[in-house]
Amino acid sequence: MTHATVDVMRPPYPTERGLDVYNTKLGMWVFLASEVMFFTALIGSYIILRFGAPGEWARPGIVLNIPVTAINTFLLICSSVTMVKAYATVADGEGHFFRLRPGARLSERLDFGLKFWMLATIIIGATFVSIQVYEYLHLVHRGLLPSGVREGSELAELVANGTLPAATMGLFGSSFYTMTGFHGFHVTCGVISMAYLYFTKTLRGKYSQQDYRGIETIGLYWHFVDLVWIILFTIVYLI
Amino acid sequence: MSHVAASAAPAAFAFPATPRPRGLKSWVTTTDHKRIGLLYFWTAFCFFLLGGLEALVIRLQLAQPDGHLVSAATYNQLFTMHGTTMIFLALMPLSASFFNYIVPLQIGARDVAFPRLNAFSYWVFLLGGLFLNASWLVGPLFHAGSLSVAPDAGWFGYANLTERQFSPGPNIDFWVLGLQILGISSLAAGFNFIVTILNMRAPGMKMMRLPTFSWMTLVTQFLVITAFPVITVALVFLMFDRFFGAHFYVVQAGATPILWQHLFWLFGHPEVYILILPAMGIVSEVLPTFARKPLFGYTVVVYSGVLIGFMGWGVWSHHMFAVGLGPIGDSVFAATTMLIAVPTGVKIFNWIATLWGGAIRGTTALHFAVGFIAMFIIGGLSGVSHASPPADLQQTDTYYVVAHIHYVLFGGTVQGLFAGIYYWWPKMTGRLLDERLGKLHFWLTFIGMNLTFFPMHLIGLLGMPRRIYTYGPELGVGALNLTSTIGALLIGVSVLVFIGNLLRTRKRGAIAPNDPWGGATLEWSIPSPPPVYNFSVIPTVENRLPRWKTELHEPITDPPAVPPAPIHVPGGSWWPLVAALGLPVLALAPLTHTLWLAFLGAAILLFGVYRWAFEPFEM
Numbered sequence: 001m002t003h004a005t006v007d008v009m010r011p012p013y014p015t016e017r018g019l020d021v022y023n024t025k026l027g028m029w030v031f032l033a034s035e036v037m038f039f040t041a042l043i044g045s046y047i048i049l050r051f052g053a054p055g056e057w058a059r060p061g062i063v064l065n066i067p068v069t070a071i072n073t074f075l076l077i078c079s080s081v082t083m084v085k086a087y088a089t090v091a092d093g094e095g096h097f098f099r100l101r102p103g104a105r106l107s108e109r110l111d112f113g114l115k116f117w118m119l120a121t122i123i124i125g126a127t128f129v130s131i132q133v134y135e136y137l138h139l140v141h142r143g144l145l146p147s148g149v150r151e152g153s154e155l156a157e158l159v160a161n162g163t164l165p166a167a168t169m170g171l172f173g174s175s176f177y178t179m180t181g182f183h184g185f186h187v188t189c190g191v192i193s194m195a196y197l198y199f200t201k202t203l204r205g206k207y208s209q210q211d212y213r214g215i216e217t218i219g220l221y222w223h224f225v226d227l228v229w230i231i232l233f234t235i236v237y238l239i
Numbered sequence: 240m241s242h243v244a245a246s247a248a249p250a251a252f253a254f255p256a257t258p259r260p261r262g263l264k265s266w267v268t269t270t271d272h273k274r275i276g277l278l279y280f281w282t283a284f285c286f287f288l289l290g291g292l293e294a295l296v297i298r299l300q301l302a303q304p305d306g307h308l309v310s311a312a313t314y315n316q317l318f319t320m321h322g323t324t325m326i327f328l329a330l331m332p333l334s335a336s337f338f339n340y341i342v343p344l345q346i347g348a349r350d351v352a353f354p355r356l357n358a359f360s361y362w363v364f365l366l367g368g369l370f371l372n373a374s375w376l377v378g379p380l381f382h383a384g385s386l387s388v389a390p391d392a393g394w395f396g397y398a399n400l401t402e403r404q405f406s407p408g409p410n411i412d413f414w415v416l417g418l419q420i421l422g423i424s425s426l427a428a429g430f431n432f433i434v435t436i437l438n439m440r441a442p443g444m445k446m447m448r449l450p451t452f453s454w455m456t457l458v459t460q461f462l463v464i465t466a467f468p469v470i471t472v473a474l475v476f477l478m479f480d481r482f483f484g485a486h487f488y489v490v491q492a493g494a495t496p497i498l499w500q501h502l503f504w505l506f507g508h509p510e511v512y513i514l515i516l517p518a519m520g521i522v523s524e525v526l527p528t529f530a531r532k533p534l535f536g537y538t539v540v541v542y543s544g545v546l547i548g549f550m551g552w553g554v555w556s557h558h559m560f561a562v563g564l565g566p567i568g569d570s571v572f573a574a575t576t577m578l579i580a581v582p583t584g585v586k587i588f589n590w591i592a593t594l595w596g597g598a599i600r601g602t603t604a605l606h607f608a609v610g611f612i613a614m615f616i617i618g619g620l621s622g623v624s625h626a627s628p629p630a631d632l633q634q635t636d637t638y639y640v641v642a643h644i645h646y647v648l649f650g651g652t653v654q655g656l657f658a659g660i661y662y663w664w665p666k667m668t669g670r671l672l673d674e675r676l677g678k679l680h681f682w683l684t685f686i687g688m689n690l691t692f693f694p695m696h697l698i699g700l701l702g703m704p705r706r707i708y709t710y711g712p713e714l715g716v717g718a719l720n721l722t723s724t725i726g727a728l729l730i731g732v733s734v735l736v737f738i739g740n741l742l743r744t745r746k747r748g749a750i751a752p753n754d755p756w757g758g759a760t761l762e763w764s765i766p767s768p769p770p771v772y773n774f775s776v777i778p779t780v781e782n783r784l785p786r787w788k789t790e791l792h793e794p795i796t797d798p799p800a801v802p803p804a805p806i807h808v809p810g811g812s813w814w815p816l817v818a819a820l821g822l823p824v825l826a827l828a829p830l831t832h833t834l835w836l837a838f839l840g841a842a843i844l845l846f847g848v849y850r851w852a853f854e855p856f857e858m
Binding site for chain 1: 426429430437438440468469471472475479480485486489493498792
């Protein structure tokens with residue numbers, strides 16, 4: 001990357017002093033550092049509980065619906081792409097796929113592209129949470145609770161016939177709901193914040209190539225939440 | 240630099256004649272870091288007195304063998320709340336009071352990076368502290384047999400003692416929910432101060448020109464934002480276990496028995512440095528000023544502070560030698576624990592070398608700073624003696640550990656904070672504290688604390704366990720315990736002298752000039768107390784000691800008394816307080832098993848945040 005490119009990509013609102021990063025962005029990075037520690041503690045505890053458990057651990061595929069969650073994972077990754085598109089649209093001042101008509105002015109293209117990609121991110125994020133709610137309802141129906149397996153349920157039969165280990169199902173339920181629940185909470189917060197930015201800033205044309213701090217900051221958060229999910233999906237559903 | 244005043248948050252243009260805002264509303268809605276600093280100070284000082292009273296009751300109970308002042312159950316609540324209060328409600332927020340008041344002044348800023356988040360931190364701290372302490376009085380509401388349902392499982396609340404099965408009452412509920420509220424306050428302050436220190440420095444204030452106190456604040460806040468999430472996870476697990484029947488700490492369900500201990504101490508050891516590093520920073524400011532010498536080896540002091548921050552993450556299992564982690568685990572943690580003494584020792588030598596050959600003025604602040612060094616050395620040495628697993632096995636859960644923690648936290652942190660109070664009080668209030676009363680305060684504290692805590696080494700080595708509400712005469716520690724109690728009463732007297740000093744000098748103390756001590760850092764270049772906007776002109780810094788004449792630099796000129804141009808000062812805001820109010824309501828929901836309270840709390844929180852986000856608030 002040449003020096004010139006760096007200058008073009010750099011937000012045109014340099015800070016007066018301190019690091020060359022504006023406060024909200026630096027604050028978001030610091031916040032994410034603390035989020036990393038939060039999820040590290042969560043995932044680390046899960047590893048200790050699962051691999052330190054005296055008995056066998058249930059094979060996730062028997063309890064959880066992996067294909068549905070795989071699709072959900074794909075959706076969430078897509079939402080990271082749409083988030084980048086929203087960011088790139090406003091940062092580059094390019095329509096990014098969306099040209100209203102040949103010869104449309106740059107500002108028109110930028111405006112429509114940003115609205116489109118932000119809305120897409122919000123909708124995909126909301127869909128992710130909805131599918132997760134559906135997954136929870138389904139699991140509770142089948143008998144998985146935070147305290148273990150409900151008596152007389154479908155999963156209780158699997159425990160009875162030895163398909164699922166009786167000894168560790170309590171920990172399985174506790175850790176599953178806590179870990180995926182906290183992630184879902186983070187996605188929900190992200191969707192709400194983005195909806196706020198969409199209605200109060202994007203629709204009112206507050207973002208421009210000169211100032212797109214909100215988009216950049218929420219984008220950092222969104223990619224982080226996405227990344228955490230990839231780790232959670234791997235360790236909770238796949239392994 | 241002019242802004243149009245917005246209707247929701249009227250922006251004040253602080254011009255020479257602008258009076259300070261007055262009245263209760265101006266304090267409740269304030270976003271001024273100086274006012275928030277004072278709020279932190281007074282609130283934390285009240286909690287300090289409360290925690291001190293709890294300690295006095297403990298000492299009176301133990302003054303004689305077979306004491307019967309309080310019951311065993313009350314005693315459990317007393318030592319739990321004494322530890323929790325002193326750590327989370329007194330020492331951390333007293334440091335926070337200096338972070339708030341002094342750091343923006345030291346780095347040459349007009350306020351912190353996120354003023355409303357700062358107010359939010361304070362209100363959450365206040366409400367969390369009140370929530371936790373409400374447990375002393377609300378027993379009847381929970382149909383408990385006693386007035387008090389205060390937490391009673393020790394400040395490190397080992398699971399599974401804290402599980403519903405073994406602690407059925409609301410006691411631990413208060414603890415697990417209260418600490419989560421307080422964690423939010425610390426985290427919010429952490430984000431704020433890291434951004435402030437990194438981004439709001441005056442022109443020319445490079446990182447290696449940052450005053451030592453600001454540097455140690457930065458390291459502390461990095462520890463806060465990384466350590467508090469870990470205890471949050473531990474508390475969340477416990478909360479889910481207690482309220483939703485989860486199995487994280489239920490050993491019968493296959494859980495690892497020492498998961499809580501690992502999570503707690505993974506937080507708990509960095510927390511020790513969160514408590515001591517600010518005091519180290521204060522001492523590193525006080526000594527150079529009163530020795531009239533630059534801090535010896537500034538760079539080394541800073542780097543050793545950073546190193547302590549990093550190494551603080553690698554020593555937590557030394558709290559768990561008695562668990563039996565095996566020879567490899569024990570050896571590794573013994574080695575790292577001995578290693579962390581190195582950067583600490585480096586600092587001590589730097590402080591002593593700062594005094595060496597200086598033109599020393601024996602002010603009260605200097606007395607406390609030197610007292611800090613001496614007592615911290617003793618506490619540090621007993622700490623190193625825990626680093627050896629075989630020795631530690633003898634010391635675990637005895638009064639020897641109580642002696643150690645009080646030498647580092649009382650002899651260290653509290654004395655460091657008192658040094659800071661005597662040093663910066665004139666800047667914060669415009670009045671100097673009385674030096675004669677101050678010296679009396681120091682000597683009473685110094686003698687009292689040694690009388691209290693030194694015998695505890697012997698009591699512990701003679702075999703008296705901690706957290707036992709009484710002991711038999713045949714143990715032979717009666718005289719030592721009585722000595723300790725007399726010392727505790729002496730500390731009580733010393734605190735009364737200090738309160739007398741605060742009250743006496745409020746109206747009658749000598750008026751403080753801009754710079755009563757001849758300090759080198761920027762906070763001394765502006766009036767005491769500073770105007771709302773701090774600096775009439777943001778200074779440009781050219782070296783590490785901007786206000787001192789050195790071989791290479793002339794001292795900078797102080798900012799003019801009257802600002803040459805109007806300065807925009809953000810107005811106050813209600814919404815941090817409203818948002819903070821949602822948290823205790825939210826915590827009441829599981830405590831009382833009332834679902835609608837959860838919705839109410841979330842609604843209040845969301846409403847506060849929503850209005851906050853929509854409020855025009857220009858920096």
